[in-house]
Structures are given as C-alpha cells and as structure tokens.
Amino acid sequence: MKYAIHTLNKAFDHRVRLGVMAVLLANEQVSFNDLKESLDLTDGNLASHVAALEKAGYVLVNKQFIGKKPNTTYQATAEGKAAFQEHLAALEKLLRGG
Amino acid sequence: MKPVAQDPLSQLTEIRAIMERSSRFISLSGLSGVGAGVVALLGTVVAHYYLQQQYGAQGYLRLFQTSAAERWAALPFLGGLAVAMIGLALLVAAFFTLRRTRREGLRSIWTAPARRLAAALAVPLVAGGLFCLKLFVSGAPELVVPGLLLFYGLALLNGSKYTLDEIKYLGLTQVLLGLAALLLPGYGLLLFGLGFGLGHIGYGLLMYNRYERPAGAKFAAS
Numbered sequence: 001m002k003y004a005i006h007t008l009n010k011a012f013d014h015r016v017r018l019g020v021m022a023v024l025l026a027n028e029q030v031s032f033n034d035l036k037e038s039l040d041l042t043d044g045n046l047a048s049h050v051a052a053l054e055k056a057g058y059v060l061v062n063k064q065f066i067g068k069k070p071n072t073t074y075q076a077t078a079e080g081k082a083a084f085q086e087h088l089a090a091l092e093k094l095l096r097g098g
Numbered sequence: 099m100k101p102v103a104q105d106p107l108s109q110l111t112e113i114r115a116i117m118e119r120s121s122r123f124i125s126l127s128g129l130s131g132v133g134a135g136v137v138a139l140l141g142t143v144v145a146h147y148y149l150q151q152q153y154g155a156q157g158y159l160r161l162f163q164t165s166a167a168e169r170w171a172a173l174p175f176l177g178g179l180a181v182a183m184i185g186l187a188l189l190v191a192a193f194f195t196l197r198r199t200r201r202e203g204l205r206s207i208w209t210a211p212a213r214r215l216a217a218a219l220a221v222p223l224v225a226g227g228l229f230c231l232k233l234f235v236s237g238a239p240e241l242v243v244p245g246l247l248l249f250y251g252l253a254l255l256n257g258s259k260y261t262l263d264e265i266k267y268l269g270l271t272q273v274l275l276g277l278a279a280l281l282l283p284g285y286g287l288l289l290f291g292l293g294f295g296l297g298h299i300g301y302g303l304l305m306y307n308r309y310e311r312p313a314g315a316k317f318a319a320s
Contacts, residue, residue, distance in 0.1 A: 026117035
C-alpha cells in the first residue's frame with residue numbers, strides 16, 4: 001500500500017515539530033525549558049524548529065523577563081491547532097487506507 | 099533523537115505519548131501507594147494503642163469527651179505521629195516512584211506536570227491539615243478523621259487531572275469514607291485505616307498491575 005503522503009502538512013514533517021505541537025496542544029502555555037525537557041532536546045535544536053513553526057504562524061512566542069532571567073513561553077495559535085488537528089486526521093485516514 | 103517515524107501509526111502513537119507525558123505525571127508508581135498504605139496502617143495501630151493507654155478501653159471514643167487540657171496534652175504525640183507518618187509515607191512513595199522513573203530511563207522526576215501535581219495537592223492538604231488541627235484543639239475531635247479523609251480526597255480529585263486516572267477514584271473513595279465517618283463518628287479510627295491504609299494499598303496494587311508488572315502489557319490503551 002502506498003501512503004498518500006502529499007495530504008500531510010509539510011510544516012509537521014519533522015519529528016521535533018510534531019512533538020512541539022503535541023506538547024502545545026496538551027498544555028496551554030509552555031516554557032522553553034519545559035518544552036525542551038518534555039521532548040528531550042538540546043537548546044539549539046528546539047529553537048530552530050520552534051522558529052520554523054513561528055514563521056508558519058502556528059506558534060506564538062512570548063518573551064518575558066522574570067527579574068533578570070529571560071522566560072520565553074510558547075503557545076499554539078488557533079491556526080496551528082487547526083493545522084495540527086488536520087494533520088492528525090490525515091494520519092488517521094492514511095491508517096485506514098483511505 | 100530518532101529520525102521522523104515514517105508510518106502513520108507510529109507517528110500517531112508517539113504524538114499521543116508526548117501529549118500524555120507532557121500534561122500528566124504518569125510515572126507515579128503503584129508501589130508508592132502500597133508503601134504509603136502500610137505506613138498509614140501502622141500509624142493507625144499506634145494511635146489506637148496510644149489512645150487506649152491514655153483513656154482506657156474506650157480509647158478513641160473517650161477522646162470525644164476530653165477537656166481542652168487533655169487534648170493539648172495528647173497533641174504532641176498525635177501531632178508528632180501524624181507528621182512522622184506523612185514524612186515516612188512521602189519517603190516510601192518517592193523511593194518507588196524514583197525507582198520506576200530510573201527503570202524507564204527518564205532523567206528527571208521533577209517535570210512540569212509533577213510540579214503542577216504537587217501544587218494541586220499541596221494547597222488543599224495544607225489548608226485541610228490546619229483546619230483539622232483547629233478542630234482538634236477547639237473541641238471537635240470527632241470531626242478530625244472525617245475532615246482528614248474529606249480534604250485528602252478533595253486534594254486527590256484536584257490533583258488527578260495531572261496524573262493517572264486511578265487517583266481520581268482513590269480521591270472519590272476517600273471522600274465517601276470521610277462522609278461515612280461524619281455519620282459514624284465512633285468508627286473514625288477504623289475508617290481512617292480503611293481510607294489511608296487499605297485505600298492506598300488497593301489502588302496501589304491496581305495501578306501496579308495495570309502499568310508496571312514486568313510481564314503485563316505496559317500502557318495498554320489508556
């Protein structure tokens with residue numbers, strides 16, 4: 001059976017981006033460190049993938065300072081949530097052989 | 099990190115696992131519950147013998163008629179026993195849960211969901227503990243056991259959204275036992291042992307069987 005891969009969203013074709021969206025859908029707001037911890041990633045790796053998702057308009061980045069410490073939190077945009085749900089639906093459809 | 103999974107099934111499975119792991123503290127070991135339950139049973143037995151030795155054969159029942167001075171005299175022992183039980187139970191629970199996280203290759207136990215779970219439990223527990231302390235010293239010792247069971251049950255219900263579903267049912271069980279203890283004050287000590295002791299042991303074994311037994315299916319459809 002051949003998978004209809006073209007129905008899948010290109011923005012999610014990397015494991016890290018898929019993971020970031022999964023965490024952001026399960027949790028309203030997530031800090032950089034918590035995200036890194038959940039996905040077991042390095043700083044640079046996570047930053048570049050989150051930047052790609054931000055560019056696609058799927059993730060909202062909030063940069064704040066707690067005292068002198070930078071505290072960046074991430075949040076999925078409505079568009080990002082919808083796109084991710086669609087991606088999941090497409091995966092499920094592939095599973096059913098549609 | 100492994101490369102992107104190719105087939106849709108493993109992608110979906112992984113997404114589901116990430117969502118679960120990032121929002122819930124699922125490494126809680128069932129053996130933690132069993133250990134805490136054993137500690138609670140031991141504490142209940144110690145309290146029973148202490149009360150009998152202090153107040154004669156009637157023990158716990160006689161506590162209801164004590165004067166304020168008598169209760170202040172009993173407070174160091176009973177309060178100390180409670181603190182020791184909580185400390186010991188936490189220690190045992192931490193031991194088994196740490197062992198489980200280590201076995202599963204997780205690096206840290208103090209993750210975001212674990213912190214959220216701790217905060218969700220701590221607020222009702224501290225408030226309930228202080229409330230029951232006040233009940234004890236101001237002349238309503240018969241309400242202490244129902245109060246402890248109710249507040250603990252509500253704390254578990256509050257925390258259950260950040261951990262395994264079984265915790266919700268453990269919480270409901272404690273709330274029901276707390277209400278039963280309100281109606282049957284004389285059976286307070288028995289219901290305390292039932293809730294904090296057997297309740298923890300029962301649900302702990304259930305969770306251990308479901309998620310941790312080496313041969314059993316791990317994390318079957320959750």
